[in-house]
Amino acid sequence: MNARRDFLKTAALAGGGLVVAFFVPAAARAAQTASAAPVAQTFAPNAFLRIGADDGVTVLLAHSEMGQGIWTALPMLIAEELDADWNKIKVEHAPAAPAYFSTAMPIQFTGGSMSTWTEFDRYRQAGATARALLVQAAAKRFGVKAADCRTENGEVIAGDKRARYGELVDAASKLTPPKTVPLKDAKDWKVIGHPTKRLDTPEKITGRAIFGMDVHFEGLLTALVARSPVFGGTVRGFDATRAKTIPGVRDVVQVPSGVAVIADHYWAAKLGRDALRVDWDLGANANLDSGSLRDDFAKTATSEGAVAAQAGDANAALGKAARRIEAEYAVPYLAHAAMEPLNCTVKIEKDSCEVWTGTQFQTLDQAATAQITGLKPEQVKIHTVFLGGGFGRRATPTSDFVVEAVHVAKAAGKPVKTVWTREDDMRGGYYRPAFVHNVAVGLADDGKPVAWKHTLVGQSILAGTPFQSMIKNGIDAASVEGVADSPYLKEIADYRVDLHSPSTGIPVLWLRSVGHTHTGFVMESLIDELAHAAGKDPLAYRRELLKDHARHLGTLNLAAEKAGWGTPLPQGRARGLAVHESFGSYAAQVAEVSIENDAIRVHRVVCAIDCGIAVNPLSIAAQMESGIVFGISAALYGRLTLKDGRVQESNYHDYRVVRMNQAPAIEVHIVPSTAKSGGVGEVGVPPVAAAIGNALFALTGKRRRELPFATA
Amino acid sequence: MVSLTINGKTQDFDVPDDMPLLWVIRDVAHLTGTKFGCGLAQCGACTVHLDGAPLRACVTPVGAAAGKAITTIEGLSPDGTHPVQRAWAELDVVQCGYCQSGQIMSAVALIKAKPEPTDADIDAALSGNICRCGTYPRIRAAVHRAATLAKETTR
Amino acid sequence: MRHELRGLAMLAPLALAACGPAGPSAEQRAAAVDAFATVKEVFQHPRCQNCHIPGDAPLQFDAGVAHAQAVVRGPDGHGAPGLPCGTCHGESNPPASYGPHAPPGAPHWALPPPSMRMVTQGLSAPALCAMIKDTKENNGRDFAALIKHVSEDKLVLWGWNPGGERKPVPVPHAQFVEKFKVWADAGAVSVGVTDARRSGEMTNFPSERPATAEDRAVPGHRKGDPIPGLAGSAVGWNARRENRETLRVFEPRAGTTRKASLVPA
Structure with a gap:
């Protein structure tokens, strides 16, 4: 973490x-x-x-x-x-x-x-x-x-x-x-x-709140950038003749990431970009295929990689265990798909530069802007405006959307707001990396795990960035968080966590709860598998394994109690449970699901959170609700696919997210605590996919080891 | 040249007839409360009212709105006290806030068409508005609350 | 919910007038059955059947997947209170510059109202034939009204000009109307199971079913498996996917006065 x-x-x-x-x-x-x-x-x-x-x-x-x-x-x-x-x-x-x-x-x-x-x-x-x-x-x-x-x-x-x-x-x-x-x-x-209650409500319910997309001042132009359809492609040449005939188009300029059409407003820039012809050198990634990558990852996951954590001799202990559970889990690439498409406004003057954007990374953006403009960082003024969702996408080590906008404004010689369409945003890379987990767990006669061998395969977020040196001994900690430091492993004498970090050419990035997005799903689904293998109630089994982990146990018990764990449900519904620590806090969730018309329906999620001192309980509840809905989108629908190097999804019609009719009733209970505060914003995400998957197992007897669950 | 009446104010705009209403509202009239989220009527962030009926401005050619009364979030109430806005504040609905103009405009349309909406009515009318922050449970509660407030207001 | 079907003798007067009290000749009947195949192709094209659905949730795209915004039929077919179809679907298709996935448009964009659902999705030829003639399904429309609907309705005509990358109905509109008339003029003969089998329409035996439940969710993979009886009679079962209601399809022997039926099994 x-x-x-x-x-x-x-x-x-x-x-x-x-x-x-x-x-x-x-x-x-x-x-x-x-x-x-x-x-x-x-x-x-x-x-x-x-x-x-x-x-x-x-x-x-x-x-x-x-x-x-x-x-x-x-x-x-x-x-x-x-x-x-x-x-x-x-x-x-x-x-x-x-x-x-x-x-x-x-x-x-x-x-x-x-x-x-x-x-x-x-x-x-x-x-x-x-x-x-x-x-x-x-x-x-x-x-x-x-x-x-x-x-x-x-x-x-x-x-x-x-x-x-x-x-x-x-x-x-x-x-x-x-x-x-x-x-x-x-x-x-x-x-x-x-x-x-929130202080930003009045301006957000009246349309007065200013997001990056809303920045406007006299003389500001709008740009759309034509980017390579394949990651890493470059411009060989372009023909802007027709683009320049579109009324309102002011200029067409080449920038490192593509070709920018600059116009009086978005629509003219969009029509201009439609009319633009760009000859792309697609580069090395034109054959990328997410299906083949997943197969490759699965193969790789059967071999040993860099050791992220180990104790004792996992292989030997596995050989001696009374029983052995083996499983392969997989999660796909995910887009952040925040409601506000990326955008950034830049005004460059002789001795200064102003940048208006919704960013999570002011200092890096400032440094990158300074470098491009030849100014000192302190000459670059960053105006942070409201972010129409971030989820990690607005915190890129490369400052991608800021850097591009600065290049556009520089090339144009005028203030420009560079705007991404939804399709640009969806296909622009920086995804939650796909992961495959291959796990073998040895169980003792009493059903408890005694050996654990866990191999993860997935891209490192830091690899290929200027900060590759952060990866120590082959381990990007964000790839294995939630597994390498799992409370379950701490109770086992013999375990080993291996990591492979293949390069693919697909830009990857942290997405709300980062490695926990997949490790929470995998670990809590596995524990459920083990509980069933041991013939034990999933709650009772977890209580035994976590008996020395008071805060895990506290949230687990609270969520189970409030959800009525073990009490009867209407016909056709089942409950699933998960608990996961992330960002210094602990969250347990119980999901109630059914299958209706071949579709998975999550009816209710009961969440208990221990985040230490609860500064604003109202917003903590809101963040749990938010994380849960975000996590359900990933659990049920989220999947980005690549074919011939091209991202197939483009907008919300083919990259589905939870809508009102799929949103469950959510109850949040906060564990009273005087402990130092932990995080909140991401903590609600990790358990929910496992809670749903475990409920589906209880309902159907079928174990789901791959996200998204999509169909029943 | 297209003549539009936005929030009661009539104005001529030098834009082509087939330009989406959204971009005229945002980039020409500079009313930025109406949001761009998808450009395909997928997310509902651009919802405005046309002669009182909800409309996704991002897929509506501005010509289709000429001569009709357009209401945007800015024109919903002079001071943010429309019953739906009051309910939104009471229930602490918003998070990032980007989708909320559209959510509110859709909720207003729902309550107008169905003064006492059920949960099923809310599902049917508001599933066209995406919120990535997941404020749905609070929106649901706020729509019910707004229905009550609206009745009290008209009483 | 009971779907009473009219037998031949009880057909709409218009149709009867055309073919006389003796009913159609064998030749006429064959031509009508042949014409009905075209009618069926059109009625069950995604452009038409995406809204002629059982239940209240329309489909979209050529693949006929659930409409993304979870929109519903509503009290009059024009959508839910607060989310009328017109919120997204304008009077005409949007300009091409809006992109291939922008919502299409046509005047009075809507689903059939609840009183006239005209469900075509997934029906076998006999069942579709029965449905079209069912006054409970079509809200008492006679054939003149039906022909007017398929000939002139602007939303129907949209199926031939759907915009974007949507597949238009492949049969030319004039040809479709002509075939519809041929069938209607022959007394809107009940297309029997044997007819359908002969034309290759009903081949969906249990052994040929898609192997997985997921594949069966594709429209067209939920036809019944009628068991042929004597002289064109048949009995079969059809399931409504949205509620899993099982319907019994009964096709009477040719020449009898018994009514065909589609009733809950």
């Missing part, structure tokens, strides 16, 4: 010229747009908030809001310590600047379900620092000791004296921030842990 974190550390270093900076208030202030005036109208004690004379508290987000709810959760952390008036909170995405580097690594990014827990201390400290200064300023004004002041709802109060924060802005901004500030005791929290 630390794969991305490690990667990012290295990426930032390897990226060239990225400063490893830590939080420095002075630098932070410089990064802000508001400047200090003789009589300060704004109090900005650090990079994360500023308070205006109008009492408004503006919180600057070091991370991107892509639906996961940090637009609300991070302000909650500040509001808690600041004792702010919640109605006065405003939120902005921070600019790209070292002040906003993650606390976990020197880079500004959003991913790994890390935003809330990595900011838990920093944002609280930011609020507490501001509060301390406001109290100091008020104490001076009141003529009392700071210790005699209290704060509440955006005011400093001492006896019958009151001052709104806005009134203290000027005085507070002339004070020196204390080096350390005490934070509230958990028992005194008034905001953290309380279900809090």
Whole structure:
């Protein structure tokens, strides 16, 4: 689960010229747009908030809001310590600047379900620092000791004296921030842990919210890029004669990734691109076929690879085991298919460049832009706008969609918004890699596993990127997370996890819950297989195996209890169970399924989550719902296929996702915890495919080892 | 030249008749609340109302909308207080938010056609709107809530 | 749900007038049976049968897969309240620039209303023949009305100009209408099982069934397996895929006054 974190550390270093900076208030202030005036109208004690004379508290987000709810959760952390008036909170995405580097690594990014827990201390400290200064300023004004002041709802109060924060802005901004500030005791929290509604709702229900696609200013043109139909293909030549006759088309330029048609608006650019003729050199990947790849992977999976984890002698123990279960599992390539197709707006000037986009990777995008434009990173201003879904696609090590847009704007010599069509987005690569798992498990007489040999075959996300050096001893940790560190393996004396990371030419990337997307499915389906082989109830069997794993057990028991595990169901329905740890949190799910008209129907999913301290229970529930629906799409429908090097799917009609009529009722139960917070955004995804598959086994007696389940 | 009445305002647009209404709304009228998601009427993010009936703007030639009343999310209510919007806020429906303009416009059309929709009605009317964040359970609850709010409003 | 079929003697007056009280000659009958094969080909082309479906969920594409947005017939055939067909399907096919997969369009795009479902999907020739004549299925339309529907209805005509990469109905429209008239004029003879067997239409014996359930989900693979009896009579079973309701198909002996039937088994 630390794969991305490690990667990012290295990426930032390897990226060239990225400063490893830590939080420095002075630098932070410089990064802000508001400047200090003789009589300060704004109090900005650090990079994360500023308070205006109008009492408004503006919180600057070091991370991107892509639906996961940090637009609300991070302000909650500040509001808690600041004792702010919640109605006065405003939120902005921070600019790209070292002040906003993650606390976990020197880079500004959003991913790994890390935003809330990595900011838990920093944002609280930011609020507490501001509060301390406001109290100091008020104490001076009141003529009392700071210790005699209290704060509440955006005011400093001492006896019958009151001052709104806005009134203290000027005085507070002339004070020196204390080096350390005490934070509230958990028992005194008034905001953290309380279900809090989203702050971005008003603009998102009125159409006012600005996503990358919505960026507009005078003189902005729109581009569509013709890209190779085969990954890695290059432009041999092109004929833009007809394209240039389309009304509204302004220019046609070649860029490294293809040929861009630049026009007054999307539709003209689209018609222009339709009229464009490009002669492609398809390169080496014109024969790629996902079916053959799957067969190749399956063959490879029978041989030993790089060792990702091992203990004892798995082969010997397998030979001695009373019984042996062998299984091959497989998952296909998946597209993120976020609702907002990729896009990026770029305006290049002599000494600066501005980029507007929904990105998860500000620092890398900034560095890449700087490199292309010949500017310094600090001359590149990244405006993060709302992301119409991210799911990992907007965090590419190559900054692909930003890099391309910068090339387009550079070649055009004008500000350009480069927009991808849905088909471009679907066929543009950067998929969840396909994987085949080959597993042999030895069981003892009592039905418990005593030997485990597990071989995974699938592309490394880091291989072929500039960060290949991250792969240690042949292991990309993101390929084996969820298997190599499985709690089940920890209880076995003899196991071995092998990994093959073939190269295929297909660009791959993390997709919401990364390696856990397949390892959660495989491990929890396997455990179910073992339970049935042992003749034991899947819940009872897991309880035995996980008896020393309290947090797994806690979620498992809660989900089972709330789902009524073991109680009768209507005829034709069955339940399945799964529990999986990812991103520092634990989720268990029980799915109720039936087969109706030859189609799998998921009626209900009951989820228990232990994510440590639950900062905003309302958004944690929402994220579990979200992860579950996302996971059902992958479990039932998600599959990208390649034939003759070309991606066959193109839009939602042939790359199906869950719609309203297929969405189950979902119940989420949060395990009360005072443990350090873990992740939330991705944690709901990994168990659901296994829970469904296990329910289908209970229903039909047929074990499903390949995703998507598609048809009954 | 096409004359369109969007949210009660009539304006001439110098665009070809067969340009999709969506791109006239977004890129020419600069009303960006109506979203582009698929271009094929697959996802419903571009839903607007034409003379009160729902319409996928991405596959509708602008010529077909001339002379008719177009309502976009921006024109649904002056201040975001349409019963459907209020229900969306109450139930904390949105996540990334990109599909929600379309979801809301579809929900408004449903409640107009069926003031007390059942779950089956919601399935039938809203399965044309995709949400990759999976807000469906909350949308379902919010549609029921909006139906109640709408009745209270008209009472 | 009972599907009463009219026997020869009870056919629509229009048809009867054309062929006289004695019924069609053997020659006329053969021509009518032959013409009906064309009628069937058209009725069961994806352009037509994707909406002439049992249940309420239409199909789409040449492969006849479930319509992606889970749209339904609705109270009047024009879709669910809040999601009328016209939300996506305009008055005409979209411009080619919208791409081959943009929703096609024609005036009054709709499914048949619930009162006149005219289910054609997957029916054998005898069953289809019976269905067309079933006034409960066609909402009391006489042959004049049916001929007008297949000749002039703009949505029907769309089947010959479906746009995109959709396959148009392969039989020229005029030829189809002519064949429909030939069949109707011959008294809309009941196409019997033997006729169908002879024309190679009904060959779907259990031994020839697709091996897997998945393949059987392909339209056309759910024909009944009629057991031929004396003088063109037959009995068989047909299943409605959407609800697995089993229907008994009964085709009476030629020349008898017994009615053909399609009833729940």
